[in-house]
Amino acid sequence: MNSTKQIILLNEISKLKSKEEQWEPFTWYKEMRENSHVFYDADQDVWNVFLYDHVKSVLFDHKLFSNKKERSFIPVPRNEDNRSNVNHCDPPEHRNRRALIAHAFTPRSLEEWRPKIQAIVDELITEMASQTKVDIVEKLAIPLPVTVIAELLGVPSKDRKLIKAWSDTLFYPYDKETFNDITKQKAQASREFFEYLYPIVQEKRKHPLNDIISDLTKAELDGERLTDAEVVMSSIGLLGAGNETTTTLLSLMFYCMLYDQPGIYQELRADLSLVPKLVEEVLRFRFPVCMDRQIAQDTTIFGHEMKKGQAVLAWIGAANRDESQFVLAEEFDIHRQGNQKHLTFGAGPHFCLGAPLARMEANIALTTFVQRFADITPVDEFKVTEHLIASPGGGQSLKSLPIRLQN
Numbered sequence: 001m002n003s004t005k006q007i008i009l010l011n012e013i014s015k016l017k018s019k020e021e022q023w024e025p026f027t028w029y030k031e032m033r034e035n036s037h038v039f040y041d042a043d044q045d046v047w048n049v050f051l052y053d054h055v056k057s058v059l060f061d062h063k064l065f066s067n068k069k070e071r072s073f074i075p076v077p078r079n080e081d082n083r084s085n086v087n088h089c090d091p092p093e094h095r096n097r098r099a100l101i102a103h104a105f106t107p108r109s110l111e112e113w114r115p116k117i118q119a120i121v122d123e124l125i126t127e128m129a130s131q132t133k134v135d136i137v138e139k140l141a142i143p144l145p146v147t148v149i150a151e152l153l154g155v156p157s158k159d160r161k162l163i164k165a166w167s168d169t170l171f172y173p174y175d176k177e178t179f180n181d182i183t184k185q186k187a188q189a190s191r192e193f194f195e196y197l198y199p200i201v202q203e204k205r206k207h208p209l210n211d212i213i214s215d216l217t218k219a220e221l222d223g224e225r226l227t228d229a230e231v232v233m234s235s236i237g238l239l240g241a242g243n244e245t246t247t248t249l250l251s252l253m254f255y256c257m258l259y260d261q262p263g264i265y266q267e268l269r270a271d272l273s274l275v276p277k278l279v280e281e282v283l284r285f286r287f288p289v290c291m292d293r294q295i296a297q298d299t300t301i302f303g304h305e306m307k308k309g310q311a312v313l314a315w316i317g318a319a320n321r322d323e324s325q326f327v328l329a330e331e332f333d334i335h336r337q338g339n340q341k342h343l344t345f346g347a348g349p350h351f352c353l354g355a356p357l358a359r360m361e362a363n364i365a366l367t368t369f370v371q372r373f374a375d376i377t378p379v380d381e382f383k384v385t386e387h388l389i390a391s392p393g394g395g396q397s398l399k400s401l402p403i404r405l406q407n
Contacts, residue, residue, distance in 0.1 A: 007174045008073040008311055010290060010394030013041045013048060019385045023396040025288050026330065029318035038302045047295070047304070047312040052322035052343070054302055058293055058314040060348035064301060065293035067350060071311050072292050073173070074392060110356055113152065117361060120147050121368050128405065129372065133379065135400045140365060141250035142243075148361055149242030153235055154211025155200060166193040167240040171392045190236070197232045205231075212238065238354075244392070246358045251398040252286045253279065253366060258378050258403065260285070260332040267334075268370050275370070278334045279362045284342035285332050288395030289316040291346060316343045317393070375406040 016022045032039060032050040039048040049055055058065045124143060128134050146160045146167070155163065169189035174182055201213060205228065208214035216231045226234070256278075257265050268274050295310045306312065320342045321329040333339075345352035352358075379402040389399040 006071055007179070008044055008046055008071055008292060008313065009174060009176055010073050010313070011173075012044065012176060013046065013313070014394060016394075019388050019396055022288075022390075022394070023384060023388055025317065025395055026321060029315065029321060030330070032315070033318055033322060038304050040304065045310055047306055047310060048315060049302060049312065050315045050318040050322075052319040052325040055314040055316055055319035055343055056347055057301065058312055059291065059343065059346055059350065062296075062349060064296055064299055065312060066296040067293060069292065069294035069311065070309075071294070073290065073313070073394070074171075074292070107356060110360055113148075114360065114364070116151060117148055117364050118368070120144060120151075121361075121365050125368055125372050129407070131405060133402060133404050136254045136403050137247070137251050137398055137401045140369075141247045141254075141398075141401075144250065144361060144365060145243035145246035145358075146239075148357070149239055152212055152242070152357075153238060154204060154209055154213045155197070155235075155239070159196075162196070163193075163239055164243060165189075166196075167243055170236075170240050171244050173390050173392050173394070175390070193236050193239075194229075194232055197235050198228060201228050201231045201235070241352075242354055242357070245352075245354070246361055248287070248391070248397050249279070249282065249358060249362050250365060251401055253282050253362065254376070254401055254403060255384075255398060256282050256286060256332060258376065259384075261334075264334065265370070265376055268366070269374075272367055272370065274334055275366050276359075276363055277336075277339070279359060279366065280340045280342065281332060281334045281336060283344040284320045284326070284336075284339050287317055287320070287344045288391065288393045289320075289344050290314065290393050291316060316346075317395070319343050373405050373407060377404045377406070379404060 011017070011022065014022075014025065014028055016025055016028060021028070029050060032048070037049065037051045037054065039050070040046075041048060049058060121144065124140055128139050142164060143160065146164045147157050150157045150160055150163060166189045169185050170193070172182060172186070201217065204211070204214045205217040208217060213231060213235055216226055216234055217228075219226060257268075264278070268278065291314045293312050293314070295306050295308055295312055297308050299306050320326070323329050325341065326336065326339070345355040345358075382402065384398075387398055387400045387402075388396040391397040
């Protein structure tokens with residue numbers, strides 16, 4: 001990637017410059033849904049859709065909107081020769097590649113991992129128990145997902161800080177002003193990550209264990225085993241994707257409980273069956289998610305002439321607040337009927353493989369936390385803009401979130 005032309009710069013489309021605007025892009029989402037729900041950005045030659053039905057069409061219809069794309073906003077170095085890459089292909093090829101790793105994320109497989117996830121959660125929460133103030137991002141949202149995905153893949157959990165640092169660099173969004181520096185940092189992280197994993201893959205090919213990397217060394221695609229390099233690239237993708245989204249989800253759950261609907265914590269303590277509903281509402285309400293596709297053939301599906309080869313952005317965060325789909329969509333309501341219809345994990349053939357794992361981690365973590373601590377309260381003079389970092393989805397994520405604990 002030596003040219004900005006291969007990268008779609010989301011913030012150049014939204015024109016949201018400040019951290020405040022990027023953290024709360026929802027006013028802009030609403031304006032676009034109401035006034036420009038199909039918007040063409042001429043500077044970057046990118047179409048943008050904001051309505052729930054349009055976004056869902058882009059995600060589902062791979063014949064019109066292909067995942068084989070020359071441009072993307074997702075700033076992860078791609079190896080198109082990697083036959084196990086599930087992100088840059090369409091059905092039926094996609095189906096075969098996805099099958100290589102899909103069985104590891106089935107509900108049955110994940111249930112086998114539930115005790116291990118519970119043990120990791122218990123250990124993290126025990127470490128917090130003696131404190132009255134913690135950074136919940138540092139103590140829970142970061143270590144839980146990276147430890148779980150490292151264990152699932154069979155990578156030493158002692159290296160989780162290294163893995164997290166590489167993943168963060170690979171997923172860090174591009175910026176017009178610092179494009180060349182970010183490109184160099186990504187290339188270095190990719191190289192170091194590859195060199196770290198390669199001997200692990202070689203060892204597991206000789207001595208396979210019960211983990212995903214071992215499974216990938218034994219898997220066949222088109223009658224051939226994956227090469228060591230292909231297994232490494234698949235593992236990098238899973239290790240990166242496996243912690244970034246779940247860290248964001250866990251962070252936002254606590255933010256929503258403290259700032260979007262204060263007092264909801266006591267409701268959860270009184271009725272733990274509300275925990276999954278809160279998780280889904282956080283996914284609907286606060287994720288500034290976006291996905292891109294390449295237009296595969298000329299179309300007027302949305303009433304405009306969209307040309308083959310152009311890019312299209314599906315603004316999922318906007319679709320999740322579409323009033324035609326969610327009544328009083330701008331309100332945070334864990335009792336909302338049908339809030340699980342959100343599109344945060346995508347839709348169609350590329351629906352996120354890790355969604356069941358992310359949900360399981362979030363539900364176990366929050367249930368255990370609520371049972372352990374009597375209450376949580378905000379820290380005095382908390383200013384969210386001092387705790388943000390640029391997010392791949394064109395917004396901002398929490399890099400820290402101090403909270404007060406009551407035992």
